[in-house]
Amino acid sequence: MRAFVARHGLEGMTQVVDDDGDIWARFGVRVQPAWFFVPVEGEPVPIYGGLFDGALGERIEATFG
Incomplete structure (x- = not known):
């Protein structure tokens, strides 16, 4: 996990x-x-499946701005 x-x-x-x-x-x-x-305020946002090709960064930006 640390390497990831x-x-x-x-x-x-x-x-x-x-x-x-x-x-x-x-x-x-x-x-x-x-x-x-899990944003500071609001409900947890679940994503099932892999996040590929920049999708992880996009999801982080969309959730946390």
Whole structure:
């Protein structure tokens, strides 16, 4: 996970490791990959499936401005 975060320049965002699956269960995640973008205010934004070709950066910008 550290390598992924560094490779994609995500050091400024909080990263969560869910080794025991509690967070998956709370958000109802049933498949991987799954992304949840949780803005400071508002509801979590789920994305199921991969984020390719700049889509990760676009999603971050759309959610957090």
